[in-house]
Amino acid sequence: xxxxxxGPPGSGKGTQSEMxxxxxxFVHISTGDLLRAEVASGSEIGLKVKExxxxxxxxxxxxxxxxxxxxxxxxxxxxxxxxxFPRTLNQVLAFDALLGVxxxxxxxxxxxxxxxxxxxxRVSGRxxxxxxxxxxxxxxxxxxxDGVCDRCQGTEFIRRADDxxxxxxxxxxxxxxxxxxxxxxYRQKDLVVxxxxxxxxxxxxxxxxxxxAQAGFKI
Ligand code: AMP
Numbered sequence: 001x002x003x004x005x006x007g008p009p010g011s012g013k014g015t016q017s018e019m020x021x022x023x024x025x026f027v028h029i030s031t032g033d034l035l036r037a038e039v040a041s042g043s044e045i046g047l048k049v050k051e052x053x054x055x056x057x058x059x060x061x062x063x064x065x066x067x068x069x070x071x072x073x074x075x076x077x078x079x080x081x082x083x084x085f086p087r088t089l090n091q092v093l094a095f096d097a098l099l100g101v102x103x104x105x106x107x108x109x110x111x112x113x114x115x116x117x118x119x120x121x122r123v124s125g126r127x128x129x130x131x132x133x134x135x136x137x138x139x140x141x142x143x144x145x146d147g148v149c150d151r152c153q154g155t156e157f158i159r160r161a162d163d164x165x166x167x168x169x170x171x172x173x174x175x176x177x178x179x180x181x182x183x184x185x186y187r188q189k190d191l192v193v194x195x196x197x198x199x200x201x202x203x204x205x206x207x208x209x210x211x212x213a214q215a216g217f218k219i
Contacts, residue, residue, distance in 0.1 A: 001217055002104060004082045006183060007112030008175045009168060010123035011197045012204060013083045014135055016112070019205045020081060025218050027075045030083040033133075034067045035059065054161050056170035058178070061090040069098060076102060079217055089181050108215040109186040110208060112197035119172060123163050130156035 003026075005013045017028045035053060038046035049059040068085060086092045099105055114122075125138035131154035136143055143150050149157075162171060186192050193211045197204050209219050 001079050001107045001215075002082065002099070003080070003212065003217065004086070004106055004109040004186070005112070006109055006179075006192075007197060008114065008119055008179075009163075009171045010119040010126075011112040011114045012122075012201060013112060015201050016205060016208055017081050017083050018135075019201065020208070020212075020219075023219060025079055026081050027078045028081045028083060029068070029071045029075070029085070031064055031067060031085040031087075032083075034071070038067075054167075056162055056167045056174055058087065058174065061088055061094065064091060065094045065098070068095070072098060072102065086182055087175075088178050089185065092182050092185050106186065106191060107217070108211065109183070109192045110211060111183055111192050111194045112204070113194055114197045116172060118198055120165055120168060123168050124165055126163055127157050127159045129154045130158050 005017060007013055014030070017026075017030070020026050021028055035049055039050045039053065040046070045063065049063070052059050064085065064087075072080075086095050095106075122137070122140075125140070126135060127138070128135045129149040129152060132149060132152040134149055134151040135141075136157070147155055147157075149155070161167070183192060195204060195207050195211070199207075213219055
């Protein structure tokens with residue numbers, strides 16, 4: 001079964017995915033994470049997309065689909081959370097075709113809704129552990145011990161270049177320009193559930209689990 005988690009940067013897709021993963025019943029696929037891994041590895045793909053991503057633009061749909069196809073093959077038949085994908089109408093259509101071959105389909109699309117001021121506030125304080133990727137926030141979620149990762153005890157932290165306020169605004173603009181069409185596509189198929197993601201993460205997670213259970217997911 002497939003869950004598409006939808007929402008602008010900073011709406012809590014990563015946090016909600018992490019909470020769902022704790023049950024061990026889900027696999028998480030974030031195209032942003034896959035792209036960042038390519039950049040970090042210095043691969044040919046990584047070198048190509050580094051510049052585009054640092055400005056909040058989108059790498060080509062073909063490239064994204066290649067990454068997604070590899071992941072779908074690896075995790076066939078599992079309950080998959082797609083985070084940050086599909087983001088363009090071309091990706092939706094290519095995804096539908098890919099899933100058709102595997103006799104799968106999108107079971108539900110969760111649309112996390114937050115207003116722009118709150119997004120800027122959330123994203124501008126975000127940082128993560130260099131070793132394991134655990135995400136923290138200057139004001140809302142500091143590590144229990146300052147400078148030490150709760151999850152892996154690492155002591156090096158990084159801030160995403162594309163979380164700078166100006167780049168973030170560009171990412172949100174790109175999101176609104178291109179991604180809205182994706183949401184509308186799934187809405188016409190009656191697959192979209194809108195959730196108020198301005199609430200605290202635990203409340204959002206409770207709402208999310210109710211919707212997923214209704215759609216037939218094992219939570
Ligand atoms: P995210 O971690 O989902 O916020 O993605 C970070 C950046 O990666 C985006 O601003 C885009 O540059 C790129 N990206 C991630 N997923 C996609 C996608 N499905 N299509 C195009 N670009 C993507």
